Amino acid sequence: MRRPVFAANWKMNIGPTEARAFMAAFTAKWTPRADRSLIFFPSALSLGTVVHALAGRSDIAVGVQNIWTEDKGAFTGENSAPIAAEAGARYTLVGHSERRHIFGETDEQTAKKCVAAVRAGLTPILCVGELLEEREQGITHDVVLRQLTAGLRELSDETIASMAVAYEPVWAIGTGKNATPEDASAVHRFIRDALIERSGIAGESTAILYGGSVNSTNCASLRAADHVDGLLVGGASLDVDTWARICGT
Numbered sequence: 396m397r398r399p400v401f402a403a404n405w406k407m408n409i410g411p412t413e414a415r416a417f418m419a420a421f422t423a424k425w426t427p428r429a430d431r432s433l434i435f436f437p438s439a440l441s442l443g444t445v446v447h448a449l450a451g452r453s454d455i456a457v458g459v460q461n462i463w464t465e466d467k468g469a470f471t472g473e474n475s476a477p478i479a480a481e482a483g484a485r486y487t488l489v490g491h492s493e494r495r496h497i498f499g500e501t502d503e504q505t506a507k508k509c510v511a512a513v514r515a516g517l518t519p520i521l522c523v524g525e526l527l528e529e530r531e532q533g534i535t536h537d538v539v540l541r542q543l544t545a546g547l548r549e550l551s552d553e554t555i556a557s558m559a560v561a562y563e564p565v566w567a568i569g570t571g572k573n574a575t576p577e578d579a580s581a582v583h584r585f586i587r588d589a590l591i592e593r594s595g596i597a598g599e600s601t602a603i604l605y606g607g608s609v610n611s612t613n614c615a616s617l618r619a620a621d622h623v624d625g626l627l628v629g630g631a632s633l634d635v636d637t638w639a640r641i642c643g644t
């Protein structure tokens with residue numbers, strides 16, 4: 396999955412009506428490009444609308460923002476991976492910092508969610524990243540390695556080769572403070588080495604995305620940073636023109 400990836404995380408924004416209008420405007424503006432992959436992560440409630448709006452646009456994929464560890468049953472309010480796949484999702488985020496820090500998602504759960512994703516035919520994008528105080532304590536690498544090791548624990552090398560990891564420093568998400576290209580590059584290099592240590596040559600194929608306050612001004616330098624294979628974008632993906640500009644970098 397080393398082709399550059401541009402992933403839009405709409406978080407808890409954009410209902411079906413707005414999603415339909417967004418997709419009509421975006422697909423009119425965005426010409427398919429073979430040199431990159433685009434993925435939208437709408438709210439689960441807008442996922443069907445987005446899938447429907449993208450019929451005939453195989454260049455743009457849809458993912459679900461979160462899944463539960465089990466396929467079905469008494470888990471009120473949760474998203475099942477097989478149901479998400481049936482609804483048209485091809486990807487899922489796992490371990491997004493808002494899941495970890497607002498909803499208490501554990502490393503153990505991220506491991507199970509990655510397995511549930513693969514079982515359902517979804518490609519996981521495992522999110523990792525340190526809190527500000529962890530960066531200040533100089534333990535960024537320890538935190539990232541712990542999250543990475545746990546999340547990938549049950550996955551085959553083949554899966555690891557075809558999935559993505561998103562490095563998203565928690566202090567950079569939704570704060571307007573992005574990592575510098577140099578900071579992102581250094582952590583991405585560390586992640587790449589850890590993937591190769593874990594999975595040998597397969598670890599060279601995993602895409603490593605940067606996320607955290609990417610916007611239309613900083614996207615080019617972050618995208619161009621060494622070892623950055625793509626971008627995962629929240630706030631700046633909510634505007635059609637801004638998102639199209641970012642996808643074009």
Ligand code: PEP
Pocket residue numbers: 404406563567568569570606607608609627628629630631
């Ligand atoms: C995200 O939600 O993954 C994210 C990176 O958000 P933002 O771009 O708004 O910081």
